[in-house]
Amino acid sequence: MLGGVAGLLLSGGVAHAETFDVSAEQASCTVYRQADAGASTPSLVGVRHFIGAPGATLLIAVPPSAAIPIATTRAALSPAGPAIGQVEVAKTAAGAQVFLVPVDPRGGGPLTGRATLSGLSTTPAEIDFDQVGRMIRAGEGCERGLLANWGFGGDAAMRVARLPVPAKAGWPGIDDVPQRDMDSVNGRFTTVAWRVGPDARITDCRVVETSGLARLDTLGCAVLRRKLSYREAARDAQGRPIEAVMVRRIRWGPID
Structure with a gap:
């Protein structure tokens, strides 16, 4: 982990902070959000962004109580949003399945607004794409660090x-x-x-x-x-x- 990154939000005129943890992994930066370990519904737990690539990969945790057979997964957004790529299972943690869901705004709508993601579980996951955007921006320091380590200069792709x-x-x-x-x-x-x-x-x-x-x-x-x-x-x-x-x-x- 590269440490916590705090973002300041406004809700009802009251400022509050959300904290992300950022990790550099395989030419990408993954931003993890604090999530309820005992959640009974699917939730967004992280966003992975590959350097030089559009869109992002959502990390969706599905608790055992909402699990369905992996072979039947057909992810879909409602209302329609960015295009969804091939879904993969990343790992299981504390009995929960973590799905990797690539989203690409070039094949559909932008990464803004709210949507429900169905097909991964018995209960749809609620996705706030404005939060996804904030998480991507929270990882920009990580991206600059990777680029600099590779000798390309910190702002080359930004x-x-x-x-x-x-x-x-x-x-x-x-x-x-x-x-x-x-x-x-x-x-x-x-x-x-x-x-x-x-x-x-x-x-x-x-x-x-x-x-x-x-x-x-x-x-x-x-x-x-x-x-x-x-x-x-x-x-x-x-x-x-x-x-x-x-x-x-x-x-x-x-x-x-």
Whole structure:
């Protein structure tokens, strides 16, 4: 954990604080909110934001009393909001299931307002997307720290209002692994980060999380440069082309 981050809110004219804990994990920053350990209904317990990616991943805790078979989960928002990606189970804690629910405003509504999230449990989870936004902002210091640790400068990705637009978008994967390494890739990941300049060119690709196998790490940036290119640079809030830092976690093989 990177310590508590306090945000000041106004409710009925009375100021009160909400406290978040922030953790850097796998090229992402996760912001956890204080939650009632004995809650009997599903609740938002955290928000994960990957550097250089839109939207966020909601961490929804479902208590045993509200659990349904995992195979039947079909998450949906009401009213309709941001697009929902593939739901995964992160872990179980004190008997509760924790679901990872990716939400992306590019495929639907913005991350604002309130909605109910159904399909994960017998009782819908109440989601306050304004709070989700505050949690993402609470993690910005964590994001700046990761970028600085990777040598990209603390504000490199923070001013991006619109991501760069790919001309071709292919990603490294198991098809790029030499035959001699096929028996060594199970469960291995390499995380790479790269700059996309105001001219939309890729520069400065580097490994920021190693797979533990140097040959795979070297392959990551080499294949990415061959398979990926951009036709438009990132834009700031005024529509001007700016540099962006993008991040990709490459899964080289199946997880054991």
